[in-house]
Amino acid sequence: MNLVVDTHTHTISSGHAYSTIMENAAHAKANGMEAIAMTDHGPAMKGASSVLHFMNLGVIPKYIDGVRIYKGAEANIMDFEGKLDIPDSILSRMEFVLASFHDITIEPGSEEENTMGMINALRNPFVDAVAHPGNPVFEVDIDKVVRAAAEYGKLIEINNGSFRVRKGSRENCLEFVKKCNKYGVGITCGTDAHMCFDIGKFGIVLEVLDEAQVREELVIGISLERAEAFISSRRTVKNNVIAVMKHHNITHDM
Ligand SMILES: [Zn+2]
Ligand SMILES: [Zn+2]
Incomplete structure (x- = not known):
């Protein structure tokens, strides 16, 4: 499988990443990427x-x-209610929003609590995917999370950085891919690059997808057209939600 989209990259704006968007784009191109998502950490992360x-x-x-x-x-x-550190009014304008747990910003809960938090984040209409859901520090009920992603039309991320920094992710990621196969849930692949050189380098992600015998039609990053189709169908959904919120005069954040 050949991936041409990296939906998880950081710039110096994250505080602990080291490249600019210009450097990221240049290295994305050099590493065969046709698109990247610029997904810097939300403000609750120290230094972001x-x-x-x-x-x-x-x-x-x-x-x-x-x-x-x-x-x-x-x-x-x-x-565990799924509250995010960026208001919906700002998330709603974005093209690709990841939501994730980090133990720097929240103490891991029980499996039930983590699962609830992840599902509630997926329920947010402006979230497109959960990032590194296979992190064993935040153990979740994988079946329940993937069924929620199916219900809300969201993606599950398989994160290459996790295999280095989140030990024990591999087994969980295999299970996530198998459940995505079962429920027909889209998969997005991100390197979680904190330095431009790592963009588009999907080594272990590709191994895991292969080992779990992923249904290739579920992987959005295999062509720019597929990624664009996802982004644009989500834009339609988000615009409908915004229109309903405006109609009901909902100005506060959900
Ligand atoms: Zn993260
Ligand atoms: Zn990240």
């Missing part, structure tokens, strides 16, 4: 940018060096 970073993403062009840049975020799941 404030919400202003996310409010101003409009200044970034759609293409840099011929690489399609999806404007996004890696929002932190702050509690």
Whole structure:
């Protein structure tokens, strides 16, 4: 399998990543990527940018060096109700939003609590995928999470960085892929690069997808067309939600 989209990359705006969006785009291109999502950490992560970073993403062009840049975020799941650290009013403008647990911003709960938090984050209409859900520090009921992703039309991420920094992720990721196969849930692949050189390097992700005999039609990153189709169908859903919120005069964040 050949992947051409990396939906999880960080820039210096994350505080503990070391490349600019220009460097990321250049290395994405050099490493065979046609698109990347710029998904910097939400403000609850120590050293990350404030919400202003996310409010101003409009200044970034759609293409840099011929690489399609999806404007996004890696929002932190702050509690087991699925509350995120970026308001919906800002998330709603983005093209690709990841939600994830980090033990720096939330103490891991019981399996039941973690599962609830992840499912509640997936329920947020402006979240597109959960990032590194296979992290064993936040053990979840994999079957329940994947069924929720199916219900809400969201993606499960298989994260290459996890295999290095989140030991024990491999078994969980295999299980996630098998459940995605079973329930027909889309899979997105991210390197979680914190340095431009790592963008598009999917070594262990590819091994895991292969070992779990992934149904290739579920993987959105195998062509730019497929990724664009996902982003644009999600845009339609998000716009409908925004229209309903406006109609009901809902200005507060859900
Ligand atoms: Zn993360
Ligand atoms: Zn990340």
